[in-house]
Amino acid sequence: MPNRSHFNAGHRGMNYLNKNGKKHSSYVDFKVPKKTYHGFFIQDSIKFLKNLPDSSIQLILIDPPYNLDLAVWDTFTNYIGWAKQWLEEVERVLTDNGSFVIFGGYQYQNGKKGDLLEIMHHLRHNSNLLFVNLIIWYYKTGMGAQRFFSNRHEEILWYAKSKKYYFNLDDVRIPFDEKTKKVYRKDKRLNPKSIEKGKNPTNVWEIGRLQGSSTERVGHPTQKPLEVIRRLVRGLSYPGSTVLDFFAGSGTTGRVCIEEDRHSILVDNDKKSLDYFNKHLNNMKLEKFNKNYELLVNPTLKDFLDKLKKL
Ligand SMILES: C[S@@+](CC[C@H](N)C(=O)[O-])C[C@H]1O[C@@H](n2cnc3c(N)ncnc32)[C@H](O)[C@@H]1O
Known part of the structure; x- marks a missing residue:
């Protein structure tokens, strides 16, 4: 069967805009x-x-409890009943070009407990959010298994509020190495600009999990790697915009936002989160990362939003 990808209207539209130096409506x-x-x-x-x-x-951008009993905050008798309450607010608070990203998994579930699949199902039938990508975060290390294939990935779902969602592919492209560039430059079918920019990272991301000895670690049991969060923040938000993580944990999202010039709102009901976040800030200092930022701990929401409005 011939490859029909060039018939895709979205793809053709983007090519037209690129060729004519025009911008997408997003x-x-x-x-x-x-x-x-x-x-x-x-x-x-x-x-x-x-x-x-x-x-x-x-x-x-959230990494909610998984209902896997990994910590005191990770066990639910009615997971989806609880999740529905925050899912309801997500669509309302997003800007028209905004995105919603949720981490999770279902590969360990067998008792029909609540999990990411139920969240997906709920959103499909109860929201107007558009499902953009299922990203597979693949890693090479993990637990062994005898009675099934060892698990080596987690899922990340990306939803958008509308078709006008913001997406900056150029900021998350993966550069080609010089050898590959040399070969590609000889191929007349390839756009020379795209070769220089690098490739689309695709929806399968090979990024190592944080090992115990990683210098990124700040002590939170389910801390996510900066590289995973950075790709999402860079691709789906822009400098000066506001990113919300309402299951902030150690505040990895906040650290990335400081480094990437976004504002952030971090929420967690465990006060230990602040200690973890201070370690993140300290790591930034050790890496001599100099950005002008202000952290407000437990301000009133009005005061915080007023600060953003004044900018
Ligand atoms: C999976 S962890 C997030 C880890 C984070 N991505 C990181 O890199 O550190 C989930 C977090 O949700 C928090 N949490 C659980 N239930 C919550 C609730 N009802 N309100 C606010 N935070 C909650 C937990 O305290 C935990 O820190």
């Missing part, structure tokens, strides 16, 4: 802010979300 002409603001709220996320204004967040 294009945002942003300015890199001189300073960014980061609010850390020790609170229950459902309560917190109810107070957030409509259309105020560019990217919601």
Whole structure:
């Protein structure tokens, strides 16, 4: 069967715009802010979300409890009943070009307990969010198994509020090595600009999990690697926009936002999160990462949002 990918209207539309130097309707002409603001709220996320204004967040990036009994916060008798309460708020608080990213898994589940599959099913039937990608985060190390194939991936779901979702592919492309570039430059079918920019990272990401000895580690039991979070923050939000993580854990999302010039709102109901986050900030200092930012711990939401409005 012939390859029909070139008949795809979206693909053809993008090629037309690129060829004619035109911008997609989702294009945002942003300015890199001189300073960014980061609010850390020790609170229950459902309560917190109810107070957030409509259309105020560019990217919601969450790594919620998985219902796998990994910690005291990770066991539910009615997981989807609980999750529905925060899922309801997600669509409302996103900007029209905003995105929602959720980490999770289902590969260990066998008792029909709540998991990411139920969340997917719920969103399909109860929201207008558009499903953009299922990203497979693949890693080479993990537990062995005797009665099934050893698990080596986790899932990341990406939803958008509307078709106008913001996506900056160029900021997350993976550069080709010089040898590959040399070969590709000889291929007349390939666009020379694309060769220089690098390749689309695809929806399978090979990024190592954090090992116990990793210098990134700050002590949170389910801390995510900076590289995974950075690709999402860079691709789906822009400098000066606001990113919300309402299951912040150690605040990995906040650290990436500081480094990438986004504002962030971090929420976790465990006050130990602040200690972890301070370790992240300290690691940034050790790496001589100099950015002008202000961290506000447990401010009133109004005060925090007023700071952003004044910019
Ligand atoms: C999977 S961890 C997030 C880890 C994070 N991605 C990181 O890199 O450190 C989930 C977090 O959700 C928090 N949490 C669980 N239930 C919550 C609730 N109802 N409100 C706010 N935070 C909650 C837990 O305290 C935990 O830190």
